Amino acid sequence: MDSNARMFFDENGYYVKHSLFNRDEVAEIRDHFMEMRKEGEKPGDYGGDAKKGDADPLNKFPRFINMQKWDTKTDVWQSDPRLVSTASTLVGDDVNLCQTMLYFKPPGSRGQGLHQDNQYIRQYPIIAAWLALDRCDKANGQMIIVPGSNKLGVLPVQQADMARSFTPGETIIPEEAQEIGIDMEPGDVLFFGGFTIHGSYSNETTDRFRRVFIVHYYAAHLETLPEDPSTSMAGVSR
Ligand SMILES: O=C(O)CCC(=O)C(=O)O
Numbered sequence: 001m002d003s004n005a006r007m008f009f010d011e012n013g014y015y016v017k018h019s020l021f022n023r024d025e026v027a028e029i030r031d032h033f034m035e036m037r038k039e040g041e042k043p044g045d046y047g048g049d050a051k052k053g054d055a056d057p058l059n060k061f062p063r064f065i066n067m068q069k070w071d072t073k074t075d076v077w078q079s080d081p082r083l084v085s086t087a088s089t090l091v092g093d094d095v096n097l098c099q100t101m102l103y104f105k106p107p108g109s110r111g112q113g114l115h116q117d118n119q120y121i122r123q124y125p126i127i128a129a130w131l132a133l134d135r136c137d138k139a140n141g142q143m144i145i146v147p148g149s150n151k152l153g154v155l156p157v158q159q160a161d162m163a164r165s166f167t168p169g170e171t172i173i174p175e176e177a178q179e180i181g182i183d184m185e186p187g188d189v190l191f192f193g194g195f196t197i198h199g200s201y202s203n204e205t206t207d208r209f210r211r212v213f214i215v216h217y218y219a220a221h222l223e224t225l226p227e228d229p230s231t232s233m234a235g236v237s238r
Contacts, residue, residue, distance in 0.1 A: 066101075082189075115197070129217070141200045157231060
């Protein structure tokens with residue numbers, strides 16, 4: 001990877017590597033998890049508002065987490081050298097697995113309030129590899145990033161609007177912050193750091209999923225954030 005990538009990441013808190021996976025690989029990952037979702041409930045499923053039943057598409061397609069604990073293919077994909085080496089170069093250290101996730105984001109579903117991953121995971125540096133399994137654009141709830149927010153440290157949290165976010169917390173966004181939407185094609189990978197503000201809005205389409213395979217990695221040399229309920233999602237409940 002060229003050194004410009006590392007410079008861009010340090011400056012902006014994110015970096016997109018286009019076409020890191022080919023279309024066949026993406027189709028295999030997507031189909032694998034769609035089949036797995038049909039098998040029924042898995043440990044850690046999270047998403048829909050149970051009271052809303054079929055009216056909330058996330059009840060049928062809750063997010064998977066830590067699939068590597070029961071799925072050998074996830075373990076292969078999370079350790080893919082293309083993801084690991086890019087993450088390692090960007091973060092400037094060896095990396096180890098923190099967690100995996102699979103978001104289905106079906107048509108009509110809510111997004112996730114803007115946040116920093118270090119508001120959930122209290123060790124840093126961490127880095128996410130967000131592998132697009134569908135075309136991602138404004139209509140189906142592409143990723144939103146606040147460039148440069150990686151330099152702000154960990155920020156205060158507040159209750160999110162649950163009509164728009166399937167998670168209950170969000171970052172209190174600094175006034176000067178400017179968010180951008182990241183258009184992506186299947187196989188593109190968005191890398192971002194633990195302080196980078198990110199999230200997504202609703203999938204407004206009636207016919208397009210926005211599926212993504214996500215791996216969070218810990219840097220080999222970790223520090224722990226001080227205890228501070230004002231910057232932690234731990235105390236924000238539904
Ligand atoms: O895909 C999204 O909408 C949000 C994902 C996210 O917050 C993450 O990967 O840390």
